[in-house]
Amino acid sequence: MADDKSGFLKGVPLHPFPLHYSSVKIYRHDVLGRGSYGYVCRAKADQLDCAAKMINPIFFEIGGSPGREELENPERAITGRFLAECELLRSLPSHPNIVQFIGVCRIAEEMRGGEYGPVLLTELMSTTLWDYVSSKSRDFTPKSRDRAPIRPDYIPRTTQVKIMKDIAVALSFLHDRDILHRDLSSKNVLMKDDAPKISDLGMAKLRDVTKSLTTCPGTPIFMAPEALLNNPAYSTKLDIFSWGVISLQVMSGQEPDPLSPFVAEVDSDGRELRIPVTETERWKDTIKAIDPGHPLLSLALEAIKNRPENRPTANDLCSKIENILHNLTRRQENFYKEERGEKKEKRKEEGDVKSVGPCLLYSAASSSSDRINSDIETSPPSTPSTLSPPLSSPDSRSILFSDTFNWTSIKDSAPCHFMGGSVTTLAGKVYASRPHSSIIHEYDPETLTWSVLPSLCPVENFTLVSHIGKVLAVGGVKGVAYSGEHRKVSNAVYACDVLSSNLSWTDTLISSMYYPRSLPAALSSKTYLVVAGGLDDKSSPVSHVEIHNGSYWYTSSSLPVPFSTLSAVIDNNDIIYITGEVKGKGSVLCSAALSRLYGQSSSYYKPLFSVWQKMESPLSGGSLVVVRGDLFLIGGYDASHSNGYPQYNGNIYQLKRKEKKFSIEEGPEARGRCLATQLPSNRGVMVFGGNGQKSINIGQR
Structure with a gap:
């Protein structure tokens, strides 16, 4: 068998199949795919690109051995599946979801030189x-x-x-x-x-x-x-x-x-x-x-x-x-409308929201039953009654003075100097950690006493979060700090049942994350565990976001930018807030609704748009805390200092939804990378660490 000088085989009509093309060229060496009883190569019928399906000679025996006479009249010899497919495709009406039949031909006699059966021509597909x-x-x-x-x-x-x-x-x-x-x-x-x-x-x-x-x-x-x-x-x-x-x-x-x-x-x-x-x-x-x-x-x-x-x-x-x-199309359309702000005028007419620049915010005067909910029928966890908060950069015109905290200071109360780390609460007690340490400190607000959990955490530089009745240590680094040995970043999630007598740590309660990281942001809501950002094994910030739904981990819409020194909190409406530092660009504050993050994560695809909103933060290295539904930024470093050195921040910033402004008030004392958490039973906010002092501030509002 020999191809002609142009490198293709010439196709000619095969009785009884009509061929409505004057020229058929089959590029035998341009194979598109192979199957168990044939192969497909590229072809051209006149100027139409198409696919040519050819049967392997071994299957000729289905209809008999193709001798010279049979090759001259192949329809007499080959009566098997291949010709049946040709006839079936030819007889079917055109359908958009069935490959289009173009014709059937055979190889011209002068180009055979071997065993060739019929050739089925169909439309050319990609894969x-x-x-x-x-x-x-x-x-x-x-x-x-x-x-x-x-x-x-x-x-x-x-x-x-x-x-x-x-x-x-x-x-x-x-x-x-x-x-x-x-x-x-x-x-x-x-x-x-x-x-x-x-x-x-x-x-x-x-x-x-x-x-x-x-x-x-x-x-x-x-x-x-x-x-x-x-x-x-x-x-x-x-x-x-x-x-x-x-x-x-x-x-x-x-x-x-x-x-x-x-x-x-x-x-x-x-x-x-x-x-x-x-x-x-x-x-x-x-x-x-x-x-x-x-x-x-x-x-x-x-x-x-x-x-x-x-x-x-x-x-x-x-x-x-x-x-x-x-349902899926309607949900996607609603997402697009929400992103473009096409619902803005309707909501303003209903008196339900007021605008802050490009962002929307629910009026605090509106009852939750009157708020517009998402059109998503099934989007666990339940869609929050508020949209993501307005994140426009604060300036002098957006600062209002508000009711202040009543602070009580307890000097020399903390067991050590907390310069960063993480903090969480569970069952009326506070649990805190420091960087480069495996020790977990426990604080009892009733007795105002500190103690240390008897079991050390297997890693350092983890983030504490209370979840499903356990204290979790998320991510971290394995190895001894400052020992000179390579320290491996962990993707494990360790759990400790602090409410039982067995205070050992286990990594079997929740499977390992996909992305190893240290010092991430970790948040819990119902059965959902959200982990965002952190540092990789080269101490570079990452933007990955993962959600554990009680069974599996899913990746979700990444943070807008990788940033470090994270602080995160989730409010009563399941709105997530994360603040951190972007290298060379100051500090940012991001927010997203948990329902939308989970909606992105359960889709297994790269999001069509980011669900995160971001703004510049007035503080660098501050700690977020929610008190009675209001978001506060405490401690950190003043981003507006003029002497070139970071200045401990002594003010407290509040994101006020009703006035669509940031308020500011004087705090109890200046702190840097402090720890702040809402005390159980709405007893206020507890702030400690961040300034080399062991004092604790308790704020009531």
């Missing part, structure tokens, strides 16, 4: 769905099969749903014509511009409603359990099962890898029995990698049920996915 998923998902290997491999730069959720809807529509089109595909898999779903089309109809059969099909073709990992039996009998529900497996692959970003469909058991007579397992059990590892709140998950689990009669039809899939897509 297979299998390769599309693989290329879109980020390489990540979990430490164990119990952890979900989340891919933050994955396919947008709306695109995932649209892909599976288009495949379901194609199946509905085929099933309405009593055509079963029988070999549906992500390798024969082709992609072009994020749109799928079903191909490879060589296994397709016209369904005789009076008979059961007993042939068992297909790709094993995509095959339904009834197709694996010795005498299989199946219907259109075979394709539905394959659709379910493809859905799991698209949602998880993983290559399909189910467990065995059977488990071996030994009966009382010592005979080994093969007991079938449920498909949900077979696919449990893949299911674990999917967000439990993914709207397609329940439908995919219906599609892979063991009993065919319990699976939905293709028409059922289309109807249900249409509702899912409607």
Whole structure:
């Protein structure tokens, strides 16, 4: 066989298939893909770019050996699956989700020189769905099969749903014509511009409603359990099962890898029995990698049920996915509207919000029941009744004096000099840590006494946070400080049950984070644990944000910029505030609603926009605290000092929502990187450390 001088094979008409093109060039060496019984290469029909599918000679025996006479009249010899696919595609009406038929040809006699069968010409697609998923998902290997491999730069959720809807529509089109595909898999779903089309109809059969099909073709990992039996009998529900497996692959970003469909058991007579397992059990590892709140998950689990009669039809899939897509599209539109401020005028007319520059803020005079809620039907945790706060830089015109704290000072009360570190409260007590130390200090506001937890934390430079009744040490560094040895940054989350007699630390309660970091911001709300920013193993600030939902870690919308010396707090409306220093650019204050962060994190994709708002902070290295719903910035260093040296800040800044201003008041004493926390039972705020003194300030408001 020899190509012509231009490097292509010439295609000529093949009876009885009409060919409506005067010139067909098949570029045999430009292979687009290979399959079990053929390969696909690039071709051109006149000026139309297309794909040419050619059968391997070994399969000619399906219709007989192609001698010279048969090659002259191949339709007499090859009557197998390939020509059946050609005929089926030619007979089908054009459909946007089935690969478009262009024609059938054969290789011109002067260019054969070997065994060539018919050539199927179809529209040119970009890739297979299998390769599309693989290329879109980020390489990540979990430490164990119990952890979900989340891919933050994955396919947008709306695109995932649209892909599976288009495949379901194609199946509905085929099933309405009593055509079963029988070999549906992500390798024969082709992609072009994020749109799928079903191909490879060589296994397709016209369904005789009076008979059961007993042939068992297909790709094993995509095959339904009834197709694996010795005498299989199946219907259109075979394709539905394959659709379910493809859905799991698209949602998880993983290559399909189910467990065995059977488990071996030994009966009382010592005979080994093969007991079938449920498909949900077979696919449990893949299911674990999917967000439990993914709207397609329940439908995919219906599609892979063991009993065919319990699976939905293709028409059922289309109807249900249409509702899912409607809800997702509406939610995305609302996000865009909110980002562009298109709801601003409506809210102002209702007297519900007032504007501060480009930001919106709820009026404190409005009742929470009158506030506009998000249109998201399912967005755990519950959508807060307020938007993210206004974050416009304070100036002299935005400073108002407000009611002040009543401060009580307790001198020489702290056990050591806290210059930074972290603090949290649990069960009426305060727990604090210092940088470069594994010691946890406990403070009892009732007795005004300090003590030390008997068990040292396994790491240093961690962040303390109370979560689900435990004190957690998030991130940190392993190794001895100033020892000269390399210190490894940890991604572990250690937990200590300070309410029990067993005060040891364990890292088994919550799995390790994806990103190792020290001194991150860590926040807790209900069952949700949020970790943001911190330092990597080179002590450089990072912007990663992760959320643990009680089962798995998910990555979310990153901080606007990497910054260090973090302080973070979450208010009663689940609005997160984080402040820190940006190298060479001063200090920033960021905010985001937890519901929107979780909405981004559960989508497995790079966010279309950031959910964070930011502003310049009036202080550097200050501590955030929420007292009775109001946000305060305490301590830190005055950003406006003029002598070139950081000055301890003695003022307290408050973000006042009602007046849309920052207020300022004089604090009890000047502090730098201090620790501040709200005392239990609304007893006020406790401030200590940050100025080389051991005094404690208790503020009531």
